[in-house]
Structures are given as structure tokens and as C-alpha cells.
Amino acid sequence: MICPHSHREPNKYMSNEKEISTKVPNLRFPEFSDVWRGVELGDFLINKQRKVQKPNTLYKAVGIRSHFKGTFQKMDSDPKNISMTELFKVQENDFIVNITFAWEGALAIARQTDDGGLVSHRFPTYEFEEKVSSHRFFRYVFPTMRMKYNLGNISPGGAGRNRVLNKKDLLKLKILLPEIQEQQKIAEFLTKADNWLANLKNQKQELENYKKGVMKIVFSNKSNTNNWTTHLIGEIISVSNKKYNPKTDKGNYPDIEMESLEKNTGKLIKTFDSKSLKSIKNFFNEGDVLFGKLRPYLRKYYLSKMSGVCSTEIWVLSSNLLQNNFLYYLVQSGNFNRYTQQSSGSKMPRAEWSYIAQQSIDIPDRSKQQKIAAFLTSIDKLIESKQNQVSEAEKWNKGLLQQMFV
Structure with missing residues (x-):
């Protein structure tokens, strides 16, 4: 959608003058048929410098994250830390x-939380001419790879702080712009799609919070009453040390590495071929519980659905007293994770089984283990279902952005 104002060789993010005067989006509301006009940013962006004296007390500073990640505020910025005598006020939109x-x-459209914040001269602010341009529409226009490419073209210099945007060239960048009514319609529709996605994410978060609450109650020592007994972890859970050497063992197995496990979800992302990696591995069987001991705060765990081998940075856990599903949730509990982090180092945190084995936990009888594991599994299935809905909504929203703009 953005066309650069430069003399570099064209690439997939560039459009020529003929294209910019004729293109229309693939997906469009039926009431609109006019072509999108080629205009410069300066045709509707008005530079506004709301100059103020540097405050004498702590103030709200506004910053911009790179990669189109929006704004942030620092509410307690100290004026003693800046040399400028003047700053500039930001307004919403x-x-x-x-x-x-x-x-x-590093560009953004200011939100309500930014209103009244201050920026330095390195953060020029512009108002939209709302009769011809909608700030809501441009929340979706600006965060594109084409825009990033064009900004690079008009930011000459070397790397990092040596590359400074030419503000005059910024206002000369060309875009395809529909009439204001179509802009507003598109922005309204995409905002609803974003709200729908946000609602799905909130529902997933509520389920995750509910699971945490249930886990806290179930595995809290104070909550356990009848049919729970206290044991040392090392007495009821064993760590398998059966090794696999890819150089001497003939078998070829699925290989689970630390990067194979998604943090804090219990999901297996990918496996490797055991013969493709030369390091010694641990064998595991179907039903074993895997737990990453390296950087245990990442909470990487997995209930194996197969037999295979894994990194020696992963514990292979099993128990004669605990059902596999219950053990899987036990290693997710607050007590177990507290033990793993108390026993780890600082530079390269690595949990120590010798320490954990000496800690005590309460466990119920097998009948109650089964009920607890079944209930927590049902919650996990709801979370997974909601995550699938989130993923589909994200794909749908991405498709809309690709089809509704040019």
C-alpha cells in the first residue's frame, strides 16, 4: 500500500506510479467502487509541535517500541536525566x-493512555486531517513490511542511531487512499474483528487462571485432608538414566530436545531424528513424564505419547504410586516448581534432583488421583480448544488485512 519516494531498485514492497493510481483491494464492501487515490502522507498529516517547558517534577514520558509494537509510557520520568529545556506534548490519535x-x-498512533505525555524533538507528532483521513484506518495501514522498507529508504546513514529519518521525505511517501467513508467502514470492521480476537484471548486467559486456581487448591498441603499421605519425592518418583548413544545404538528414534517443548503448556512442538544429533540421550517410554531441568522457570513438561529419546537436560520421570496423568499435573504444581527453582544455579539455572528428592509432597490414593487428573485434563482440553479458536481468528484477521488493502 505504501510506495517509496526513492531511486532504489524496486522489490516486492514497491509500486510504480502507474500502479498506485489504479489499484483497488481484492476484498471490498459492495457500496464502494471508486479507485483508491494516490496521495502523499503530507496531504493529510499536519505537523503539530505542542512545545512545553521541561517539567520540574516527575512526568509521563511517551516512547515507541520498534517493529510496530505501539507506544509505552514511563510515568515517573525524571527531568534531571534529560538535557533538553523543551519537550512536546502528545495528544490521543x-x-x-x-x-x-x-x-x-518505531512509529505509532497515540492512544488514550498517551494523552498528555511528553516526547523529545526526536519524536515528531502529526495530526490527521480527519475530513479526508481516519486515524483508526491508519492503525492498520502503517504496520506493514512495505512501510518499514520505505522508512529504511528515507533513513540514510549507517546502523542504529546513525540512521535518522528525513522528515521531509516522510511526508512525501505515497499511499493509496480510499474516500473517508470507506476508510471509516474498513476501520470499524477491522476493529470489530480485533475485539473478537481479544475476547477469545481473554476467554483463554480466564480458563488458564481457573486451572491455576484449581491446581493451587488441589496441590496445596493445607487443603489435603482424608486419603492424602506425605512422602519424600525421591521415594515415589524415579528418574530414568537409561542412555542412548547414536554412535553405537542401532535404533533410530524420535528425539525430544529442550526446544521441542513449548514453555508452560505441555505441548510438543517438534521432534528430531535421533541419528541426526551426536550427543548422548535419555531413553523414555510411552506414559513417562518429561521435565526440562535446564532453566526450570520455563516450565517445559510433557506427557509422552510414544517411546523415544530425549536430551539429557530433560528428566524422564515415572512412579509406581502415581498415575501418569496425575504425575504430569504434579510437576506443574507450585510446590514442585518452587523446589526446581530453589535448587537451580544463576548463570545457567539447572534443577538438581538430589535436592528435589529430599522434599516432601502429599498425594491422594489412586482413585482420587484419577479424578483429579481427569478434571484437570478436561480443563486443558477447553484451553486447547480456545487456543485453536484464537489461532483461526488470527489467520482470519491476517487474511483480511491482506485482502482489504493494496
């Missing part, structure tokens, strides 16, 4: 750009 890191996608 301003277009703001960080001229030092514009090439890295």
Missing part, C-alpha cells in the same frame, strides 16, 4: 514517529 529508529518500525 497523534501519529508519532521515532526518527532514530523509524527504519526499525
Whole structure:
């Protein structure tokens, strides 16, 4: 959608003058048929410098994250830390750009939380001419690879802070712009799609919070009453040390490495071929519980659905007293994770089984283990279902952005 104002060789993010005067989106509301007009950003962006004296007390500073990640506020900025005598006030719906890191996608449209915040001269602010342009529409226009490419073109210099945006060239960048009514319609529709996605994410988060609450109650020592007994972890859970050597063992197995496990979800992302990696591995069987001892705060765990081998940075856990599903949830409990982190180092945190084995836990009889594991499994299935809905919604929203803009 953005066309650069430069003399570099064209690439997939560039459009020529003929294209910019004729293109229309693939997906469009039926009431609109006019072509999108080629205009410059300066045709509707008005530079606004709301100059103020540097405060004498702590103030709200506004910053911009790179890669189109939006704004952030620092509520207690100390004026003693800046040399400028003047700053500039931000208003909601301003277009703001960080001229030092514009090439890295450091631009945003100010939100309500930014209103009244202050920026330095390196963050020029612009107002939209609302009769011809909608700030809501441009929340979806600006965060594109084409825009990032164009900002790089007009930010000459070397790397990092040596690349400074040319503000005059910024206002000369060309885009395809529909009439204001179509802009508003598109923005309204995409905002609803975003709200739908946010609602799904909130529902997933509520389920995850519910699971945490249930886990806290179930595995809290104070909550356990009848049919629970206290044991040392090392007395009821064993760590398998059966090794696999890819150089001497003939078999070829699925190999689970630390990077194979998604943190804090129990999901297996991928496996490797055991013969493709030369290091010694641990054998595991179907039903064993795997737990990553390296950087245990990442909470990487997995209930194996197969037999195979895994990194020696992963414990292979099993128990004669605990059902596999219950053990799987036990290693997710607050007590177990507290033990793993108390026993780990600082530079390369690694949990120590010798310490954990000496800690005590309470466990119920097998009948109650089964009921607890079944209930927690049902919650996990709801979370997984909601995550699938989130993933589908994200794909749908991404498709909309690709089809509704040019």
C-alpha cells in the first residue's frame, strides 16, 4: 500500500506510479467502487509541535517500541536525566514517529493512555486531517513490511542511531487512499474483528487462571485432608538414566530436545531424528513424564505419547504410586516448581534432583488421583480448544488485512 519516494531498485514492497493510481483491494464492501487515490502522507498529516517547558517534577514520558509494537509510557520520568529545556506534548490519535529508529518500525498512533505525555524533538507528532483521513484506518495501514522498507529508504546513514529519518521525505511517501467513508467502514470492521480476537484471548486467559486456581487448591498441603499421605519425592518418583548413544545404538528414534517443548503448556512442538544429533540421550517410554531441568522457570513438561529419546537436560520421570496423568499435573504444581527453582544455579539455572528428592509432597490414593487428573485434563482440553479458536481468528484477521488493502 505504501510506495517509496526513492531511486532504489524496486522489490516486492514497491509500486510504480502507474500502479498506485489504479489499484483497488481484492476484498471490498459492495457500496464502494471508486479507485483508491494516490496521495502523499503530507496531504493529510499536519505537523503539530505542542512545545512545553521541561517539567520540574516527575512526568509521563511517551516512547515507541520498534517493529510496530505501539507506544509505552514511563510515568515517573525524571527531568534531571534529560538535557533538553523543551519537550512536546502528545495528544490521543497523534501519529508519532521515532526518527532514530523509524527504519526499525518505531512509529505509532497515540492512544488514550498517551494523552498528555511528553516526547523529545526526536519524536515528531502529526495530526490527521480527519475530513479526508481516519486515524483508526491508519492503525492498520502503517504496520506493514512495505512501510518499514520505505522508512529504511528515507533513513540514510549507517546502523542504529546513525540512521535518522528525513522528515521531509516522510511526508512525501505515497499511499493509496480510499474516500473517508470507506476508510471509516474498513476501520470499524477491522476493529470489530480485533475485539473478537481479544475476547477469545481473554476467554483463554480466564480458563488458564481457573486451572491455576484449581491446581493451587488441589496441590496445596493445607487443603489435603482424608486419603492424602506425605512422602519424600525421591521415594515415589524415579528418574530414568537409561542412555542412548547414536554412535553405537542401532535404533533410530524420535528425539525430544529442550526446544521441542513449548514453555508452560505441555505441548510438543517438534521432534528430531535421533541419528541426526551426536550427543548422548535419555531413553523414555510411552506414559513417562518429561521435565526440562535446564532453566526450570520455563516450565517445559510433557506427557509422552510414544517411546523415544530425549536430551539429557530433560528428566524422564515415572512412579509406581502415581498415575501418569496425575504425575504430569504434579510437576506443574507450585510446590514442585518452587523446589526446581530453589535448587537451580544463576548463570545457567539447572534443577538438581538430589535436592528435589529430599522434599516432601502429599498425594491422594489412586482413585482420587484419577479424578483429579481427569478434571484437570478436561480443563486443558477447553484451553486447547480456545487456543485453536484464537489461532483461526488470527489467520482470519491476517487474511483480511491482506485482502482489504493494496
